[in-house]
Amino acid sequence: MSLSEVEFAYFFPAFFLLYWVLPRRAAVQNWALCAGSLFFYATWNLKLVPLFVASTLVDFAILRGFEKFAAPQDGSPLPTDERNQKRRRALLTLGIVHNLTALAAFKYAGFFADSFNQAFGTSLPVLRLALPVGLSFYTMGRIGVLIDTYYERLTPVRSLGVWFSFVSFFPQLIAGPIGRGSELFEQYENPRKLTADAFLKAAFELATGFVLKVYIAAQVGTELVDPVFAAPGTFTRKAHLLAVVGYAGQVFADFAGYSLIAIGVGRLLGITLPDNFQFPFLSKSLPEVWRRWHMTLNRWLFDYIYGPMVTGDSFMRGRIGAGFLVVMVASGLWHGAAFTYLLWGLLHGLGLLAHHRYDLAYKGLCRKNRVWVERRRSTFYQVAGWMVTTVFFILTLIPFRAPTLAAAGKFARGLWAGGNLPNPPGTFHPYLALLLVVIYHVGALPVFEGFRKRASATPLAMKGLALGAVIVFLMLFAPVGAGTFIYAQF
């Protein structure tokens, strides 16, 4: 089951009613969420439910262990404290290894065995296991809590209901947003209530999410993107350009839309999930892209990999550039076990490294002469920064979308040389969809703040009319089967 597919239209209203009819006690609400989430998970793969439950219980036991073996106070000479510290470290290691082993076995074993066989002509057995849905997402959420609890940034969770709700919460189970214990545990520990404001906000998020997901992503994908990526090099340069620009719009609309739907559904259940996208195509530098695009993944990567790596005691200490490379390669591999994702991550790592060097050099200039500070604030500089960032981001999507490195190369050549085949004939919808992506971003510029205020102050009756019109539009023009979700595969 996916949040944007028809079966959810049966599941959610029933669950929503049950959830709010039940007594407003945190424990009751949590176990209702757990039951609903397990049902949701089981619709993807019933056979993997025991594995999911077992691994959740193992992590819970580890978290309880952190409480049992309290962390020593700084400088404590007591031998029990030292023993506790060793036990805590062992528990953390166990937790991380246990989670990463599942990830490695299901997601990467096949890829590495395949690659090894190809490189060395061996015939290692290649595992082809069904990937548990949302594995990459919930593994990160769990590891984050284990690390935060170990370092005492988080109080060890006491309730199994809270832990299970955090891990399995169905709106974010398949594709995030990747929540943190620090922002979600408190919500699960307290009874939830639904306010009229939250309801209206959720309605707005759901409407925006559905337009992005089932109209924009679907229309752009089927007409502009898929045919050209299926036969790279055969279409004209213009078709290649439209395909890669279209893909940028598609992958944004697909994931940002799904995230908004997840956030809206979460809000309807009284849970506020973190934002995942913040108008990424307004970014004027690569680091800004990663603060605006798939925000919860990137803050996880930077907080739990990059931060400890470049500030810890290892040889990586202070090697900021190398840290960028490692973290972006990890991001690439997180998206999938394939060389195309590896290349994508590498390109972004190099991009961040180049930006870091450039930034250092520029700051040097600023220190020498304040005129460089002013230049950086100029419209020309901002526009140039936006253009370079956007072009780089879009071009690097070629290996991200292409099935193989060879296909990516062929597509890149097509972008340069092009073939003879014109764009397949189609409708105006993909172009309207791309225009909506542009409007969505442009509308968030500070210059339109007055307009946003006026829109926000529109009477609710008008907003109801607008939502009704959006629903009618989607029913008329969203393609059937548009609920299929690109990011579910990651």
Next chain:
Amino acid sequence: MPEVESAPRRWRDVALFCCICVATVVAADLGLRRVSAPRYVREVQDALAEYKHEDPTVLVLGSSHARTFTYMDAVARSRSNGSTRVMGVPLEWGKFTSYEWVLQERLRPFIEEVENGKRKRSSLKHAILLTAWWDACGKDGDPPVFNLPSRAWAFEHFARDVADRGVTAHNRNYVTARWLEHWHGSILVSARGHDHLVSAVRDLVRPMSAEGKQKQWETHLTNWQHLIEGGAPTMGYEPELAAADRILAYFQSIGVDVTLMLYPLMPVTLTDLAKETVLRPFSKLMRQVAEKRGVRFIDATFDHNVVDSDFQPDFDHLTPDGHNKLANWLLDTKLSFLLETQPAGGQP
């Protein structure tokens, strides 16, 4: 969009918001129904629902073409004073393998249902397997027929498949079809995935010229002709032929008179190339299948009374008048034996 602060709302506001939203959708739906009304066509589920209360003398299993036999039922009942009752079971876009699934999983329990030690429905005398060239086409690796979950599955089949594979694009068709059923009165829901509503709205806003319509018709015709011609390389797919054979064998095993019939096709869509490479080879194949089992074979592909204007703009289905015209003609000629009180007996 970035948030803008506003005063807290009350649930009364939410109720107003929701009412206006729903009213907008309902108003749009009612308005659009005037442009293009929802279309109802008989499906497997309708036939199964009828079968519960019926005891047909003739069972017709086939694709959407089997809908002609619903019209024939009315004609046959009136001509025979109710002694000939025809049950058409149409599986849209079906093939022999999917007809076999419908027969074994959905129809057989009705056919063989026993009450007080006897068959509950004892009138069945004739079975017709209705086919067209498409049914014998296929290749290894073809996706499963989506029409089975949407049009023929019961909840148990869906639940079993989900327990086995989880919710997939294939079994999701079952849920989608149920969703459409629940909202069948809404044109916005029932027209999803079809072009007719949007086309009707477009025609209303900016009507197409006569030349434009003619050009569109010609393009559609050419595409349809190519579709038929394209059947040649995949014609005679063994698993489909084997399924056809098993269907005939089953009907023979329960002692009914069996007919394998090729349905009429719209004359203008049949090019010489299609006739030579697809339709005649298909007829030959089907004759062999029928002869192997010793069942009656009727080929109405070219030999029928309907003309181009009796077909709908989709080039495949008859209009209601076309159905009636064909049903009457078939009962007068090729299928006159259905009106006889005794089975005519299988003969090739």
